[in-house]
Amino acid sequence: MPVTPPACVDITNSRPRVRDDLQITVHRDRQGEPWFRIVRPRAARSQRERFLRVGTAEYALLSHCDGQRTLEQARTAAALQHDPQRLSPERVEALLLWAQREGLLTGDHQQDDAARQAQTSGKQSLTWIRVPLLHGGPWLNSLVRLTGWVFSPLFALLAVTLWGLAMGVAISDYARLTEDLRAILTPAGWLRLAIVWVGLKLIHEAAHAISCHKFGGRVGEIGVAWMIVAPVAYVDLTDVYRIPSRWRRMVTSLAGVYVELTVAAVALLGWSQTHSPTAAYLLSTIAMTAGLASVLFNLNPLMRLDGYFALTDWLDRPNLATDAQATLRGAVAWLCLGIRPKRTHFGGSAWGLLVYGIGSLGYRISVITALLIAGIQMYQQAGMLLAAIVIVTLLARPLYQTLRSVVMTTRQRPAALLRLTGVVALVAAVSLAATRIPYPSETGWEAVTEFVDDAPVRAQAAGFVAQVHVRDGQSVQAGEPLVVLENRSLAVQLAAARAQWQTALANSRYHRQQHETGQAIANQRTAAALGQRVEDLQSQIEHLTVRAPRAGVVIAEDLEHSLGQWTDEGQAIGYVVDPAAIKAIVAVPQSKLDGLSDRLQQPLQVVVGEQRIPATLISIAEQTSSVAPHPCLAATAGGPLATRPQEDPRAGELLEPHLKLEVRLTQPPRSARGGQPARVVSQQR
Template identity: 30%
Template sequence: MDDQTNHSTPDGASVDPLSVVVQVDPALEFSSRGQGTQTVYVANDRRTGKFYRFGAREYHAVTLMDGERTLGVICRQLQRDGVLWSEVDVIAFAKELTQHRLAMVLTADRQARPTGQTSQSADQAAGETDTANSESEPVAGESAPAKTASAKTASAGAKRWGGMALRTFGGLLTQRFPLADGDRIATKLLPGFGFLFGIPAMVAWAVLVGAGVGVVWSNADAFSAEVRRVFDQQLWLVLAVMWCVLKLVHECGHAVCAKFHGVRVGRMGIMFFLFAPLAYVDVTDAWKLVRRRDRVQIALAGVYVELAIGAVAALLWWFCPVGFTKHLAAQVFLVAGPATLLVNANPLLRLDGYYVLSDLLEIPNLRAHGRKRLGAMIEALLFRIPMPESPLTGWRRDFAGIHALCSVVFQIVWMSGLVFAVATWAKGFGILIAVIAAMMWGVLPLLRWMYKIWTLEPRTGLVLNFYQRRLIGICTVVYLGVQYATVQSSPLARRVPVVVQFQEEQIARAPVDAFVTSVFVRCGDRVERGTLLLELEKPELVLQRDQLMDQRDVELAKAIQYRQRSELALSKVAQQNAESLARRLAEIDEQIDSMRIVATRAGKITTPATNQLLGRYVQQGEELLRVSDPQEKEILAIVAEDTLEAYNKASASKQVASIRLRGGVSITAPLQDLQPSASRSLPHPALAATVGGPLAVQMRQQSESNELVHPQLRSVLPLDPLTSLAVQSGQIGRLTIPDDRSLVSRIWDHLQSR
């Protein structure tokens, strides 16, 4: 049987442990079960509803604990029967039984003596309960040095207070409220829904779920756009109601499947974990089933039902027109499909997937075995404490340790996210709950473990023993590491997106909507300042100019005539009209002159498709030609607001930046000061996230062009001629500068940005 609590000695140091009489509780009900090539025995504690597994040797020892034999007699009988247990093994096994309240220690007059209150693990204090314990081989002996009686008494008191604190905090974080008789509900639902767990229904389920997955897979882009709307705050109430309904159906699936296999169903109710409502149903009696596939089916029944609902929702989403129903179907699929697989079917959480994995691999109580193994490995690594013999053998022992490590890492991330969400949502009260959760899941278990290490061995006088010195050293290293991670600057570098561009590049654009009538250059031609590049033509503009010239001449003639007639007012009006027409005529003349595009600098034509311009109709602002010098390039650095201070510090110290461009090119350039103002305009097309760049963009309102989601500052780093020839315009990359944040702040900023 799995040992999850620290042993407590029978009271009275003068009593010989081998003379103690132990009687197994009559409330235990044993049944045999085949497991691989060996037989195991399942004990049902009818008082608590818990189940425990015993190996063949353990069961044989239990049958001898009849309240008449002493532990010494039992030890000799086991050795005669071929069970090579030592006296230490028998005593340790008896301690385990009494600590789990599966056996009673009898006094000389054969009266039951109550056992001491055992401490709970952190997981049990959080509301978790082991439903299956197993051990194929007994524990050979204690690995830690022996304690004195006073040390043991102090240790028991500390554990008792620690257990009380964990239970108190656990009650604040997890509350369980039984609401209904699950067996009665399952009995009423069985006639209508029991067929769902037959073979024909399972085949139909596989076809349905396959069709739903196919619909989602073939419409991944459109479906992901629907799913992203789950973060719409206006739909949170609908999503919460839908979550509760689906989880109620999930638990009813467990209950009906258990009743389908003839298992008694316990209470149904609701549990609040970090104030999140979760339905639950007690199907612990499923451990009585001999066939493993039946137990696995009951454990997966909730996921089975929810995946069917998710598949129906996916098909409904496919058939429905655009609207609220289509979106609601997408949300049902999200909750009943991916969310259920992530949570309920996840073997790293102690839910349905965990119990299925434990049963399939024939590793009962996988979590307890794995975490005990992981803890022993950590203690052996840090304190050289000999590892106790594991009840698991072969690959199961290693798998349990790996599973425990993955489970601990996943749950740290998972619980941290939940605590952060509650702290953000509930403000001050949420922060209080976050502190309690951190105390219960982190601080108190750590303090209990440190106390255990500190009291492993008594010290002589004022001299600390080996374990105490090692513990102080490890705590010092951890403290210095935490201090460095939270206060000192991060050893990692900040990255600033950059792009290569030409210096003072001329970008010739169409001044008006017009036709290209002449192109005088080709790509790669060398031009001088003032060279005519191309000509545009817009006949409507010439015609409009001629009409304006005629109107201007008419108004001037009217002004002269009115003045000759002494009609000065009319003459002034005609003169003003002529001046207005002259200004409009000057603007048109300027537009016509601008249709002769000339080079404003010396350089090369870098536009590749100049031969396709002739005869084209171009719109105002459309790019026509580029003139630049390949030996004159620069780096445009785009600095975000949160990187501003670090960049200013680096540029003020005249640092030379290391720049790595895509394609493997690495260059260096001296940092320059930032331009004085931030801008949302996209500095270069290659930087947009829509084309694989690093900057997030969005469509401008009433425009088809993009703008930056967050304003950015710019800095221009000139390159020397040789470096300019080695890079290409439009190459993007990263510039690295020292980080001014601590390592913890850097990680926090990274998590917030996701």
Template identity: 30%
Template sequence: MAEVPSTYSESWFRIAQQRVSLRPHIRVHRQRFRGERWYVLQDPFNNQFFRVRPAAYDFLARLRPDRTVDSVWHESFEADPENAPGQEEVLHLLAQLYGANLLHSALAPDSARLFDRYTKRKQKERQAFFRSIMFARIPLIDPDNFLKRSLAIGRAAFSWFGLAVWLLVVGLALKIVIDNFSDLKEQTQGVLSPDNLFWLYAGLVIIKTVHEFGHAFACRRFGGEVHTMGIMFLLFTPIPYMDATASWSFRSRWQRALVGSAGMIVEIFVAGLAAFVWVNTAPGTIHSLAYNMMFVASVSTVLFNINPLLRFDGYYILSDLLDIPNLHQRSTGLLKHLIEYYCFGYKKSVNPARSNKEAFWLTVFAICSTIYKVIIFTTILFFLADRFLILGIIMAIVCAVAWVCVPIYKLIVYLASSPKLQRTRLRAVSCVAGFLLVLLIILDVIPFPNHFRSPGVLQASTYSVVVPETSGIVEEVLSADGSRVSAGDPLLRLVNTELALQIRSAEAQLEQTQAMQRRALREATADLKPLESRAEATRKLLHRLEESREALVLRAAHDGTWVAPGIKDSVGSWLERGTPVGQVIDESEFYFSAIVSQNEASRLFSKEILGSDVKLFGQAGELLAVESRKVIPVEKERLPSAAIGWAGGGDVAVDMSEQSGTRTAEPFFEVRANIGEAGESQLLHGRGGRIRFDLPAEPLLRQWMRKLRQLLQNRYGI
């Protein structure tokens, strides 16, 4: 629950004799949030909104230029001593309203101060612009008059009739997508190709334009005004944006949520229409544009708009549905309050949460949004650096200044000069210093477990691939799949009628040559030598043909298990020479062939491996002990199994232009780990898995820095 501010304040004398009042142009809206009544103050000139509780609004409504703040406060306190704002709350409230130019002061220099406050606010807006430079906004036009003239469109779109049309179109479009999913998937592979980039951006502009007009029409539909529309540079890509903050004045949270989701609603509707165009057009300009509109609508909705952790549509929808306005600002304020109150000892800190439930949601949102924001911005920076290295470096520097240097500077200024810490400054400084010291010790002093993992495949120490040395038709399966065989046992019999004819032909040639030799002995001895050479050549040919005939019976090269799935179905089919038929696997001894990158391999050569174990896919709960390891000190480019590479669903990058799927994109080192007792684990030749190498413990900061250096070196050669 929020702490109740103290009734009296030591700083009250600063404003007690001031004469202030709300400016006459301020509009007041009464709303209910989480079952409580609130008043929302709206400045129509700059579209700013401020929420105050009823007792605070009662105090503000009593303010007049001819009355002092002190007299109004006493009057308000006497009228409702239980709910009237305390002096500390009044100080905070008036300071906020004064800084936003919502208060009129009877002092002569107030006009100059108003201009100064306006200038400072613009400076803060410019600073925010550079802090969010990857999402910078530039206002261009005021579309309100156009929206007024076109209000009939908004009324029709956001009505029960509009809902029925939307459901019909989106439902039919979804059926089109399901029926043509294979074609969509195939076309998606070339979405980032150079030939498609223009159409991708064109689809982005069209979709985002109707998206923003969806917000605008929905806001105007329920009585809000839309005075700002312009361009936002999303990763330096110009796309439209509009300001629908007027919806904050709506009493119904469902209307506010509808305005927040209107962009996605219209976007999906237009994507549905694009699906009709896509499926009914041949490849060409219209076909490509329609597809890209569908792609942009789906990707942007999932990654950005519907995600509440970024300050896009999903954020405002969640804020309205939870009845927690200013979700981001108040969640940040709650974390600040917790630090000030419990760590720094500032007991007058005001909790922005009004209930434990609200405090829970604010805390969860603050933590999740911070983590997600770091992840998404880091991804964006790498995305930029992959394409424009210099631009990525510049943006990384800007982000480091905005997210690290500026907060540190503000923290130092806060600790050194904040009036809040006048009595507890030493405690606050000690708390921050202690936290940094503990953090430094944890990250850079205390050693943590150090290991890395590599993909690989389990292989029998002795195995052979059975392939026919002679082409033929499968006549008979002599050993069933899965049977135990010994060296020399027959596995499969082939038949080759052409080979049989060649053998009979060679035998006939040999008989003919031998007959000619006998006649030459009687009649022409000079012909004996050529005939002997011919006979010898025929004997060699016949010997080779007989060997080929013997090879039609495929035999086991060693003892083991005959593994040939589906071999029974091959009877009667033709097998080309060299076609793999099955394997004979000796299951008495196995080793794990691990694929280690060059960066990780350097650690194998330079540091002692304390231990290692293997986890096989499908048996993640079982650890296989490693008896010994052997690092093959030669770079390789061929994987022991295609299952480890991308082509087989593995993690190792391979050359996709090579059909076997075993040629890696980068050289690697092989580590062979001999497996000990398997226990309850089932060892199967060719099963993939991962091996973990345990190294000497090392502080986390050093581990992270090494991984960062490896990442930068691999991706950018830095």
């Protein structure tokens, strides 16, 4: 909140001189009126170039500030050229102070300001460390000849058509698309996602460079930047203002998103036609990364990315973020210290700039916070050290300037301290009151959906699969045959057992007729044992036909491909489930068991995707366990529960024991399937 007064200028006798190194281009607004863009060169390589906009009368006055004329003489000379637009003395004074503040004039105090800006801005921010690799130049001509047609109107029409077709595919096959995207959550999926992301970012930045060069702009540095936790590619398009057409400048700003969306559309259309699981996963990953992620991240105008620069050209305001920040600082200075904002030269709606400044600041804070949290999770202690350094670097200078400005202002105007105290007290009171309001809160635990009938259908006899009567997803009735097995050895054993049984019965009758009671009893016992053997073999032969134990839907993905395969006794054939009977298997960490019984008394909901479904408690395990309640919950299967590394003697066990709960959903989710990630929440008031 810097509020230090500008350097004093003797308006009457001053002979201002405009710097010789300013770059000036002429543009026209929507009404066709000319305006002039002034580019102030950088005082340091890492400093952003400052874009300034002036009208015809202001430009005429500045063009006559040659160091020989006084300000009044320059004003008179400008009026001879543009008498209808002659500036008043007040506007001349404001323009001169603004030009001095922006570093457009030469002089000792301006040189000191430039040196000070070079010193303060010459240091790279820890949130954005650039490593230049090459510069644009004539070598881009060959790329423009090869790929410049991508930015032609005809191809743009084709690209828009592809976007529409791809959107239709995504909507019509949404369930399958989300199912394929689940593979990204696996450890191998993250690696492949990173590789795809790097490739797409290279294409993205190449599109910016090629479009800028094609339309007549000059491409600056091309390199890699470190953004807190990860490297990103960048292209310096500061000189895009050299492109006269505002629409072409906007195309250059949006070129990366335009190409990525086209790549995403082609990938999505290819995904809809492929039957290979590997190709489907790769194409869906490309479509998601190049489409949704690019739109959400790059088109956001609240950060200095593609959407922001397109918006600045649309509004004819090249310094939108800087002007908004200045407006926000001025509003805070007025609110806290009663200092009226300086009269600005950039014009425009102050309320619009204020709203944009607040939104931009809030979004920037949220992004940096999210990146720091990600860095801590990725790099552990090193990430915490990096986060501390970044926070100190970002806050130290603004806090120092704010405190310095507050001290200077309160010394000059003691009443401002009373106003500041009142504002701070009001903010503290509102914050305290907000913390005392009883907001509804949620306690959540990781879970996985599963069918209530999760016991598999098992073969009760061994044999080769001879017939398959059902397929995956088919509805069946209780007792309906699923699979027929074939085991000829059972038939041979049954025939032999029957022959032995009949022989034992005949021998028993013979010895009874001969009044040989002992031999008769022995043969009768043998016959009874052989009879039981015959019944067992008959039962096994009957069980060679595996039947549905209940009415429901068959879940057995590879059942149709099992013909001719050997099946052991007790081996799982598949599942027959009721698709409307869904439960969630919940994992509660041991560290969060306190008060669990009270939370379970509150209404429970299962969050599956965007659905919230009421649920009732079924069972609670007697004790915690280091084994995941469901295989899909473990990190080794892409789940949220951390497990011990492979080199650990107890590899695969959970780092923290968890308690297993089971809750039943009152209704099935839209896409009912087992192993679906979910979260069980308990409402608290």
